[in-house]
């Protein structure tokens with residue numbers, strides 16, 4: 001995206017006096033961003049519509065054949081009765097209904113409230129993970145032996161099942177006297193730092209050799225080369241990592257809440273809805289729906305920040 | 316600063332003695348430079364000419380302390396090349412402009428000064444002076460990618476000049492330009508060189524370019540890289556487009572071409 005173009009482009013004219021740049025190279029402005037956002041939203045709407053159609057279509061099919069693959073006696077993988085697969089409108093109705101019998105808040109408002117708690121944890125976790133991730137990448141770049149020694153451990157850290165690790169983190173951090181959202185934030189950061197480290201480290205290595213040589217020719221210190229050449233060169237890769245980390249941080253926050261047991265958040269709400277699934281199956285789907293959409297919005301916000309920063313840098 | 320033939324100065328800017336460079340590669344050793352002796356006087360404009368792979372870039376890098384020679388010594392203004400680099404005596408420009416797209420044109424030119432620790436205001440003023448020199452003032456706030464290849468190359472030259480180096484090392488800086496831009500930049504380069512009095516070592520593949528610019532043309536031969544001949548160019552400065560049309564210029568060009576062909580085809584030398 002921010003590829004450095006070294007390919008020379010000789011101008012067509014002799015022009016001893018510099019010619020103004022052609023309109024084709026004119027800067028890209030805000031309207032294009034807006035257009036892109038609108039296009040993305042349109043795509044998202046299409047995807048959602050397709051998913052709803054698939055859901056209802058599958059359910060209608062199962063209802064018509066008695067949960068069998070048509071013209072065979074092979075059972076469908078998922079039953080289609082209202083307990084297993086409520087109608088879309090049943091889920092929406094549940095969202096519009098009261099959060100609980102003694103509440104005048106709608107379930108949607110309640111879930112959004114809980115989601116905002118989770119997203120805050122995810123945002124803190126993402127910020128913490130990004131800072132740790134960048135520091136690790138810088139450290140690994142400046143001390144290659146440390147990078148080689150620590151990489152296997154970083155990989156291992158990501159292959160330990162989170163569900164096994166999360167309760168331990170909860171116990172440790174809870175034992176230290178912190179509220180449960182701190183543990184959730186740490187778990188979120190634990191998932192978020194890895195893609196940031198990996199991508200930033202790759203970006204730091206991707207610095208143009210001619211730029212590095214130029215820095216050497218003017219007797220730049222290693223720190224100057226790092227800050228003036230390697231770090232700027234790593235920015236696009238950092239953002240790629242950050243986008244992946246945004247997804248991971250939301251997952252981490254939700255799973256962290258499941259493990260934390262107490263406290264607020266959409267993860268907790270999902271757990272409750274799962275507990276009462278047989279009584280109100282639509283509630284679980286409603287909670288998962290809200291959590292997923294919120295996650296998409298969260299990641300899109302990061303992606304938008306990326307675009308703004310990179311385009312500002314380029315123009 | 317001389318007005319007639321240059322290189323009238325007596326002091327030596329660059330002194331190379333017994334320089335050899337062998338690269339060890341997986342497919343065996345490559346002798347890029349073999350026992351090179353070369354003295355370049357203060358204020359000279361020396362072009363390195365020779366077939367591809369004869370070690371021109373390597374020699375330039377040895378002078379600039381970007382490559383450590385296997386044997387031999389380099390002295391620049393009386394000190395070692397390493398010391399000269401540390402004390403920022405060099406300005407370098409390479410075939411690829413190597414500009415940073417996350418910086419404006421002006422900030423690209425400022426970079427060496429920023430590394431040097433020059434204050435913001437002075438940095439900016441010096442960068443603007445350099446951009447004036449290469450006639451790119453109106454593009455100071457553009458991004459490099461918005462400039463043509465020739466303009467980018469001029470920015471790279473301005474950057475190389477920013478620290479007012481005593482030694483300017485240029486590796487085919489005009490190689491990628493079309494003929495018109497190329498001749499234009501040659502004139503500018505001469506103007507800058509004559510205005511600043513720096514010593515220039517200039518790698519090129521073009522015989523007319525070498526003759527037009529240089530006080531001396533050094534022809535190198537390949538495998539191993541050696542100096543085949545040194546040809547002083549006694550054409551008066553300032554050199555203009557008319558200079559290219561003179562008999563003296565064409566004679567000098569012919570002379571260099573013969574020497575170069577002798578290197579390319581030793582068996583048919585002198586034809």
Ligand SMILES: Nc1ncnc2c1ncn2[C@@H]1O[C@H](COP(=O)(O)OP(=O)(O)OP(=O)(O)O)[C@@H](O)[C@H]1O
Nearest residue numbers: 338340345346347366367368369370371372373374
């Ligand atoms: N870093 C390196 N590792 C191994 N071999 C190298 C290296 N740099 C240069 N060489 C070899 O040294 C020889 C001289 O290379 P050099 O780049 O100096 O040639 P050149 O005269 O600049 O050629 P050109 O005109 O094509 O730029 C070549 O054979 C090249 O393959």
Ligand SMILES: [Mg+2]
Nearest residue numbers: 371372373486
């Ligand atoms: Mg070369």
